[in-house]
Amino acid sequence: MTPHNPNFKLDVTSEIGTLRVLLVHSPDSGLGKVVPSKAQDWLFEDIVHLDTMRGGEYDHYIKLLMYFLDPTKIKGKLAEINDPANKRNFFKPDNADFHNSTKVVEIQTLLSDILQQADIRKKLVAAVCAIEGVTYRLQLQLIDINPVELAKIFISGSLNDEQMIFAPIPNMIFSRDIGIAINNHMLLNKPAKKAxxxxxxxxxxxxxxxxxxxxxxxxxxEIPDTVQHFLRPGEEQESKTTLEGGDVMMVAPNHLLIGWSERTSVSGANEAIKLLFENDVVEKVTIVKIPHKRDYMHIDTVFTQVKRNVWVLLRSLTPGEPSQEDAEPIAWFADKKNKDKPEIVQFRKGKKPKTFSTLEALLDNISQKDLQSGEPTRFIYSGNNEFPYDAREQWTDSCNLLALKEGVVLGYDRNDKTVEAFKQSGFSIVKVQELLQKFETDELDPQSMTDTLILMPSAELSRARGGFHCMSMPLQRDSVI
Incomplete structure (x- = not known):
């Protein structure tokens, strides 16, 4: 059972406040069973080498998180953890050496915990078996399986090493997409894809x-479907109510961004706004429309925040010109024939909507008005704003960074031109392998770090089409204002 964290509270009011608790899912065996013929159906562009993704890449991420969030679990133990002769598995909850942190929380552990309850286990087995269409006899068999093992089966799709009983869910490593903490509320997603x-x-x-x-x-x-949606003809994406966490950003205590993208529909954004306003969760929500293409997928592939006054983004997206005001989010974007319809619209509770002509204008407004940065807003552009590196590096998540604290962010080591842009903006650059050793030897203290881009190995992780912003669901951050 996951140990109790007496200091835990669901509390996220920004993208950059010092991270205290987050939810992750370390790569599981299902990722190693993605086949080329099904890769795109399972939302992967390529097949990955699981052992390299785990040991050579993602494991560095978990170690880094531990030094920042839960150092007693790792400090003084790094050499032992790194020693392959020990065959330790610090990262997966079915192993005796699993860290079981209450601050770097593994989804599989929480799933194992609730499956200990017989009534929950029966209900969840029935629900999974219903959506996967398995036999009733297999359903009865699953009910009697040990909860820790059953959690693995639900995630990997494998009954044992030889037998797969349903498809894996390899996208669970992108824990951001399954929900988003907004102040002390949790908004659960409605995924666009069956996978x-x-x-x-x-x-x-x-x-x-x-x-x-x-x-x-x-x-x-929970976002409901629009009324009587089942009577509408067709299966078109735009007729569905969908919303994924990569399209939702908590940028200030009273301000939420929602992307209208390939994966989040305008009706999904509309239903989310209704819920948030009805429950007094935030005072304003800004919809950011981006091209509905795989290149972009979610707004956090286009921009993320580094500091109160610093953002990393893809410059080549050019929004349209503002148009007349309207009352409903759906109405703003309904008329496809009008090319002048705005692509960035802010809805404020009890006030008329407001438009922004560029992404930079919106982000500057957040920095200056919402976060009161007191310094000029600065932008670091993907690929250092050079063609074709801007598009190439955005594809490999140059704009998808996770802030561990204000100014200290994680990114992939392969995005050379973007790294150069960070250097030009005054940021220190350090490879995670070197940083972990400095933490272990007390040469450097995580809490004293400022303005740093930490480079993470990325050969296999980048194939999965998601960065560290995608691979994190913050549950608790310190306030920045």
Whole structure:
């Protein structure tokens, strides 16, 4: 059972406040079973080498998170953890040496915890088996499996090393997409693709049934489908109500961004705004429309925040010109024939909507008005704003950075031109392998770091089309204002 964290509270008011608790999912065996013929159906561009992704790349991420969030779990133990002769597995919860941190929280652990409850186990087995279409006899067999093993089966799709009983859910490493903490509320997603249906179901059960979130049950928001949606003809994406966490950013205590993208529909954004305003969660929501292409996918592939006054983004996206005001989010974007319809619209509770002509104008407004930075807003551009590196490096997540604290962010080592742009902006650059050793030997203290881009190895992780912003669901951050 996950140990109790007496200091835990669901509390995220920005993208850059010092990170205290986050939810992750380390790569599981299902990632190693993605086949080329099904890769795109499972939302992967390529097949990955699991051992390299784990040991050579993602494991550095977990170690780094531990030094920043839960140092007692790793300080003084790095050499032992790194020693291959020990065959330790610090990162997966089915191993005796698993860290079981209450601050770097593994989704699989929480799933194992709730499966200890017989009634929850029966209900969740029935629900998974229903959406996967397995036999009733297999359903009965699964009910009797040990909860720790059952959690692995639900995620990997494998009954054992030889037998797969349903598809893996390899996208669970992108924990950002399954929900987003907004102040002390949790907004759960409605995925656009069938491949993410099972992980959404598992996470819903976790948030409504795990003791960690017991005090927040009434604060969990689920997006409904639009009224009588089942009567509408066709299966077109734009007719569905969808929303994914990569399209949602909590940029200030009263301000949320929602992307209208390939994966989040305008009706999904509309339903989210209604929920958020009805429950007094935020005062304003800005919809940012980006091209509905795989190149972009979510708004956090186009921009993320580094400091109160610093953002990293792709410059080549050019929004349209502002148009007349309207009352409903859906109405703003309904008329496709009008090319002058705005692409960035801010909806404010009890006030008329407001438009922004460029992404930079919106981000500057957030820095100056919402976060009161007091310094000029600066932009670091993907690929150092050079063609073709801007597009190449955005594809490999140059704009998808995770802030561990204000000014200290993680990114992939392969995005050379973007790294150069950070240097030109006065940031220190350090490779994670060197940084971990400095933490271990007390040459450097994580809490004293400022204005640093930490470079993470990325040969296999980048194939999965997501950066560290995607691979994190912050549950608790310090306030920045």
């Amino acid at each position: 993410r249906a099972r992980e959404t179901l598992l996470v819903r059960y976790i948030f409504f049934n795990h003791p960690l979130f017991e005090g927040y049950r009434d604060n969990i928001l």
